[in-house]
Amino acid sequence: MKKSVLIIGAGIGGLSTAVRLLSKGYDVKVYEKEKNIGGKTNQLVNYPYTFDLTASILMNRQIYEEVFRESNLDYKNYIEFIQVDPVYRCFYADGSLINLNRDLVLLIKNLESISKEDAIGYIKFLSDVYERYIIANEHFLNNTFEEPIDFFKPSTLVNALKTKSLSSSYDLISKYIKDERLQKFLLYQSLYVGISPYEGPSIYSLVPVVSQLYGIYHIKGGMYYYVKALEKAISDLGGEIRTDSPVDEILIFDNKAIGIISKDKEINGDIVISNADFPYTMDELIKDNSHKGKYIKEKIEKMKYTCSTFILYLGLKKKYPELNVHNVYILR
Ligand SMILES: Cc1cc2nc3c(=O)[nH]c(=O)nc-3n(C[C@H](O)[C@H](O)[C@H](O)COP(=O)(O)OP(=O)(O)OC[C@H]3O[C@@H](n4cnc5c(N)ncnc54)[C@H](O)[C@@H]3O)c2cc1C
Incomplete structure (x- = not known):
């Protein structure tokens, strides 16, 4: 049965x-x-x-x-599935914008217009975090740690150290990127889970890297x-x-x-x-x-919850051609 x-x-x-x-x-x-x-x-x-x-x-x-x-x-x-391109379009308070395109040729052109140093830094950042992603995927992301002891196995710990995810996102990103606007774009990702990029672990740097390398999609119909x-x-x-x-x-x-x-x-x-x-x-x-x-109740009541978001759903009468599917406004 x-x-x-x-x-x-x-x-x-x-x-x-x-x-x-x-x-x-x-x-x-x-x-x-x-x-x-x-x-x-x-x-x-x-x-x-x-x-x-x-x-x-x-x-x-x-x-x-x-x-x-x-x-x-x-x-x-x-x-x-429908591909989103640019993967991100970032608007800044000074009126500038950065397109993070899927196409490598376009991406490099956009990054070089910031500076050659930042273009090189971005590619090195992608490559470094990609390597960590491969390790994390093999050893953590697809594993179920049913008992705490599973996480503390020597092989798991060695690989955890290889992902170097314990330093903050800011420490990691500022090593590669000098342009403040590009830094802010990479930093904001940890806010998705309510964590400060200046304090939280750099594991959330995986988000822009996985988006850039594997793409972002939306589904036809929503x-x-x-x-x-x-x-x-x-x-x-x-x-x-x-x-x-x-x-x-x-x-x-x-x-x-x-x-x-x-x-x-x-x-x-x-x-x-x-x-x-x-x-x-x-x-x-x-x-x-x-x-x-x-x-038990007392433990649940003491848990700290991360904050969520404030969302406006706006139906517009006009089209805004400068807006793409995935727009990020960084105004400070
Ligand atoms: C603002 C915001 C933006 C997001 N944007 C994205 C995004 O762009 N891309 C992305 O991938 N994810 C995004 N997410 C995350 C995504 O929405 C969630 O991860 C996902 O919907 C969670 O699904 P779930 O099944 O785990 O939980 P839930 O959706 O919370 O499902 C739990 C279900 O259990 C039901 N339930 C609860 N108690 C009972 C009960 N006693 N009896 C019967 N039913 C019960 C609830 O009604 C609910 O239907 C976003 C989340 C937020 C808040």
Whole structure:
């Protein structure tokens, strides 16, 4: 008999997990508390405008394809990727702009117009961080560190040192780049995760490098089409998504999750997966302290959260040809 999986939350995480497990022969049901699926990756439609609410572009396109490929589905039947070029267009307070193009010839021309020294510095920066990315990919990014001891294996530590990611982004970037505008463009990336580039580890320098070397894409129709594509794949593979179905509790017996309670109904499953935020899951969905490990209420309340963003969704009557898909305004 098929093993049953109950997934709490129909965000991109819950939906892609559902697709992968369905293709491996599990019986999967996704429970979403909202009326629509997608979680943070959602859409605001206000005719004639349609906005992606959060995610609008993506890096590491192969990860998005992989969900389909590993489930024996052809992603081309579900989504279409469109390359973003320039990868970034940066506007500055003094009225200048820098285009970081995909095309190396154009890129070098743009960088040389800043200075030959910065052009050389940028290429060296790409090459150095690329090397770290290859090490990080092999030893960290695709590994699950299930126990702390896994991280402290000698081979892992040696490779962690090779990535030299413990110094700050500023220390790393200022070694290669002298132009303040180019520096600021490379530095702002760690703000995505709410970390100061002057204090946080330089690991976030991977973001502009991976974007530059592997490209940035958007999805035809907007990022919400990826959510719709996952929904279709779940239906094609025989899974089920229940919206308007909040989960109130994860049932645990003998140290094992055995089901959920949703709308006062007990639903049993062999495996329970929570796609909801981790602190919320521990605090709200697991009721008994003895099953929370160290994540009891007091610990959750003491956790520090990084800040998010302030977003305006503007429907414009006029076209602004100087704007591209991925624009960054650095005004200080
Ligand atoms: C401002 C902003 C901009 C971003 N831009 C980008 C970008 O350009 N590119 C990019 O790749 N990423 C971007 N992201 C990140 C991306 O949006 C998120 O990483 C992604 O949407 C998270 O998906 P998730 O499935 O992990 O979580 P979520 O989307 O949070 O999904 C969790 C789901 O669980 C549901 N849920 C919670 N509790 C319960 C319950 N008790 N019962 C049932 N259901 C429940 C929620 O309703 C939700 O649907 C951005 C994020 C923000 C905030």
